[in-house]
Amino acid sequence: MRQYTVAVAGASGYAGSEMIRLLAAHPAFQVCTVTGHGSAGRLLGEFSPNLPESLASLQIQDTKPEILAGHDLVVLALPHGASGPLAEQLDPQSLMVDLGADHRLENPEDWQDYYGGPFSSPWTYGMPELLNPGGGRQRQLLGQTRRIAGPGCNVTAVTLAFQPALAAGLVQTNDLVADLAVGYSGAGRSSGRMDLLAAQAINSAHPYSVGGTHRHIPEILQNLRKAAAADPNLGGLGKQPISLGLTPILVPMSRGILAVVSAKLSERGRSMGMADIRAVWEEIYAQEQFVDLLPEGRLPSTADVYGSNRAQVQVAVDQRADRLYAFAAIDNLTRGTAGQALQAVNLALGLPEETGLTTIGVAP
Numbered sequence: 001m002r003q004y005t006v007a008v009a010g011a012s013g014y015a016g017s018e019m020i021r022l023l024a025a026h027p028a029f030q031v032c033t034v035t036g037h038g039s040a041g042r043l044l045g046e047f048s049p050n051l052p053e054s055l056a057s058l059q060i061q062d063t064k065p066e067i068l069a070g071h072d073l074v075v076l077a078l079p080h081g082a083s084g085p086l087a088e089q090l091d092p093q094s095l096m097v098d099l100g101a102d103h104r105l106e107n108p109e110d111w112q113d114y115y116g117g118p119f120s121s122p123w124t125y126g127m128p129e130l131l132n133p134g135g136g137r138q139r140q141l142l143g144q145t146r147r148i149a150g151p152g153c154n155v156t157a158v159t160l161a162f163q164p165a166l167a168a169g170l171v172q173t174n175d176l177v178a179d180l181a182v183g184y185s186g187a188g189r190s191s192g193r194m195d196l197l198a199a200q201a202i203n204s205a206h207p208y209s210v211g212g213t214h215r216h217i218p219e220i221l222q223n224l225r226k227a228a229a230a231d232p233n234l235g236g237l238g239k240q241p242i243s244l245g246l247t248p249i250l251v252p253m254s255r256g257i258l259a260v261v262s263a264k265l266s267e268r269g270r271s272m273g274m275a276d277i278r279a280v281w282e283e284i285y286a287q288e289q290f291v292d293l294l295p296e297g298r299l300p301s302t303a304d305v306y307g308s309n310r311a312q313v314q315v316a317v318d319q320r321a322d323r324l325y326a327f328a329a330i331d332n333l334t335r336g337t338a339g340q341a342l343q344a345v346n347l348a349l350g351l352p353e354e355t356g357l358t359t360i361g362v363a364p
């Protein structure tokens with residue numbers, strides 16, 4: 001197999017570290033260069049002692065264009081706002097994947113409303129299973145790109161859970177609600193937040209970024225709008241406005257996201273029995289090796305996807321409340337970040353999408 005050299009910027013962070021873990025097990029990649037910010041000069045193993053010595057012994061360098069130059073693949077795992085200007089100075093020949101938010105949003109106003117600062121033009125969105133307007137899936141676009149925008153972790157969970165509901169027109173679009181239980185690593189290693197200190201977090205669950213302020217909201221809506229306009233044969237509603245209330249809740253776990261997404265049933269949804277509603281998820285995910293619609297009666301659990309690139313999904317109807325519910329569990333660092341990015345990178349290089357990725361979590 002052809003070998004590709006890799007540089008990872010932001011290697012001392014959680015996302016960069018997870019990317020290196022997956023790349024280390026991939027038959028085509030050799031991580032040659034790792035960079036950071038405050039950690040420059042230290043050894044990678046100080047931050048990622050889980051890595052084999054050949055990688056742990058790499059010295060972290062400054063994140064500069066000249067240090068990232070000359071690699072086949074450049075991974076950017078930096079705080080939002082840092083990768084956009086940096087990417088403009090990087091080798092145009094390199095394949096690049098940005099795990100941060102800078103190249104995800106298509107609408108500059110969304111960027112200003114939720115992030116602020118200079119807007120970077122969008123790159124090919126790195127969620128292969130996303131249903132695209134008019135039919136087809138995002139993986140078709142990923143096969144022809146050199147620039148990949150890795151999706152947000154909460155975005156991944158909500159989109160995979162709920163895009164079938166929009167694609168098939170099963171719900172009213174003005175009342176989507178998503179509540180997510182989120183592990184601490186979702187905030188990154190260097191967030192410096194007091195509420196992430198073990199002493200304060202370990203016996204507590206509390207919401208954050210409430211009241212429509214979470215930065216993943218516009219990205220989720222961007223995805224769900226596409227799904228709603230997917231294959232017309234599925235029965236989607238097309239270009240209707242979608243509104244979403246989203247509340248993430250920090251819970252005492254290191255990794256993992258459990259998303260609970262619901263909306264009022266549409267007339268079409270009400271007219272369908274549970275078996276037919278379930279058949280929509282079955283059809284959409286039948287060929288998707290990284291999305292697992294669980295058998296009836298089983299519900300997703302973050303423990304079951306820990307360390308794997310699999311999303312567990314389930315769907316239910318509460319007839320008394322007149323609402324459709326969908327659930328997804330993912331590992332935020334694997335499926336929600338680095339694993340999903342590797343799916344996209346594999347596609348961009350013409351490799352089998354699953355190369356170097358596992359669908360098998362650890363238990364217990």
Ligand SMILES: NC(=O)c1ccc[n+]([C@@H]2O[C@H](COP(=O)([O-])OP(=O)(O)OC[C@H]3O[C@@H](n4cnc5c(N)ncnc54)[C@H](OP(=O)(O)O)[C@@H]3O)[C@@H](O)[C@H]2O)c1
Pocket residue numbers: 009010011012013014015016035036037038039040063077078079080082099100101151152153185186187188189190191332333336337
């Ligand atoms: N954590 C997740 O679950 C997750 C999921 C999806 C996407 N992401 C995205 O991935 C990116 C990284 O997140 P993370 O969780 O890995 O954060 P993190 O653990 O805090 O790591 C941030 C990394 O960026 C480096 N860095 C900080 N400021 C920098 C600057 N001004 N210039 C260059 N490098 C700088 C840090 O280097 P030093 O440590 O050396 O200072 C560190 O390597 C973010 O954009 C995040 O939104 C994260």
